[in-house]
Amino acid sequence: MSPPTYPALSYELYPPRNAEAEDSLWTTIRRLEGTRPDFVSVTYGAAGSNQETAIDLLRRLLTETTLKPLAHLTCVGTSRADLTEIVDRLIGGGVRGILALRGDAPEGRESRPGDVEHADELVRLIREVEAQRVAQLAAGKVSVGVAAYATRHPDSPSFDQDIEVLLAKEVAGADFAITQVFFQASDYSRLVTRARQAGVTIPIIPGVMPMTSTRRLKKLSGLAGIDVDEALWGRLEGARTDEERRRIGVEATVDLARAALDDGAPGLHLYTFNEHSAALDVLDALELERPPEAGLAASM
Numbered sequence: 001m002s003p004p005t006y007p008a009l010s011y012e013l014y015p016p017r018n019a020e021a022e023d024s025l026w027t028t029i030r031r032l033e034g035t036r037p038d039f040v041s042v043t044y045g046a047a048g049s050n051q052e053t054a055i056d057l058l059r060r061l062l063t064e065t066t067l068k069p070l071a072h073l074t075c076v077g078t079s080r081a082d083l084t085e086i087v088d089r090l091i092g093g094g095v096r097g098i099l100a101l102r103g104d105a106p107e108g109r110e111s112r113p114g115d116v117e118h119a120d121e122l123v124r125l126i127r128e129v130e131a132q133r134v135a136q137l138a139a140g141k142v143s144v145g146v147a148a149y150a151t152r153h154p155d156s157p158s159f160d161q162d163i164e165v166l167l168a169k170e171v172a173g174a175d176f177a178i179t180q181v182f183f184q185a186s187d188y189s190r191l192v193t194r195a196r197q198a199g200v201t202i203p204i205i206p207g208v209m210p211m212t213s214t215r216r217l218k219k220l221s222g223l224a225g226i227d228v229d230e231a232l233w234g235r236l237e238g239a240r241t242d243e244e245r246r247r248i249g250v251e252a253t254v255d256l257a258r259a260a261l262d263d264g265a266p267g268l269h270l271y272t273f274n275e276h277s278a279a280l281d282v283l284d285a286l287e288l289e290r291p292p293e294a295g296l297a298a299s300m
């Protein structure tokens with residue numbers, strides 16, 4: 001009899017900007033830890049703007065919690081030598097999961113000769129550093145994730161290019177992909193179908209944002225260049241109380257997540273914005289089956 005399989009569960013956190021934010025983040029971390037996620041990811045400012053706070057959070061997650069951290073790493077505006085050093089530092093510090101990203105160049109920052117330009121190149125670099133480190137430290141394998149897009153990336157000429165790029169990242173050595181936020185289940189479904197047709201075999205985990213804050217939805221959809229569903233937007237804006245808005249947002253998020261899971265998604269990655277309550281409301285309503293014991297890391 002084959003063992004039961006459970007959907008993977010993970011959360012995104014970002015490094016705190018001050019001491020007050022750090023306290024509130026740690027309340028969130030403890031609440032999320034109770035749901036036994038497979039990993040929690042820690043974002044990284046493009047061009048390394050918050051490198052030390054990110055590394056400190058990763059260190060604390062490794063030493064003070066039962067959680068497995070996935071370190072985001074961006075390559076934009078960064079040389080091969082600097083990236084090699086940071087990957088070496090992450091692996092040396094015990095991190096065994098890295099999300100290899102390009103990032104978006106800060107305004108006015110041009111790339112210089114020798115900078116790593118795209119995520120597929122960063123995946124290759126991580127694999128090279130890993131090969132040296134594994135021999136030195138007898139360290140375990142590093143899981144490498146990459147970004148995927150259910151709607152066209154704003155810099156891409158076409159959705160087809162995004163699919164080719166995803167395949168290139170897998171060929172470079174990626175183990176799994178996490179999607180950018182999306183607001184239509186059919187977009188996730190189309191991404192997976194087209195990726196499989198193109199030969200992509202790695203798991204493509206849907207990244208889902210609890211849609212409870214109109215301010216945040218507006219900001220993120222602007223940044224990612226994705227339109228929020230108009231009907232949902234109208235219902236959120238028309239809510240008479242915060243409680244009503246929250247209920248509408250949680251219901252819409254649950255519907256989106258459930259549709260992706262019903263469509264065969266291997267799990268869910270929840271964008272928490274360092275707040276646990278909306279993420280936990282979504283999880284409660286989803287009644288996601290979780291393994292009885294901690295640590296069923298899908299690929300880490």
Ligand code: FAD
Pocket residue numbers: 042043044045046072073074099100101102103104117118119120146147148153154155156157161162165178179180181207
């Ligand atoms: P790439 O895969 O390099 O693609 C970027 C663009 O270049 C695309 O248009 C692609 O088609 C094109 N392209 C890719 N490879 C090539 C190639 N070899 N030749 C020519 N063109 C190519 N940003 C942060 O700053 N910090 C974070 O922590 C962070 N976390 C994220 C987590 C997730 C799950 C996702 C989905 C995104 C995250 N981002 C983060 C945002 C991400 O950095 C941006 O979306 C960025 O614009 C693209 O990153 P990428 O890794 O997809 O880049």
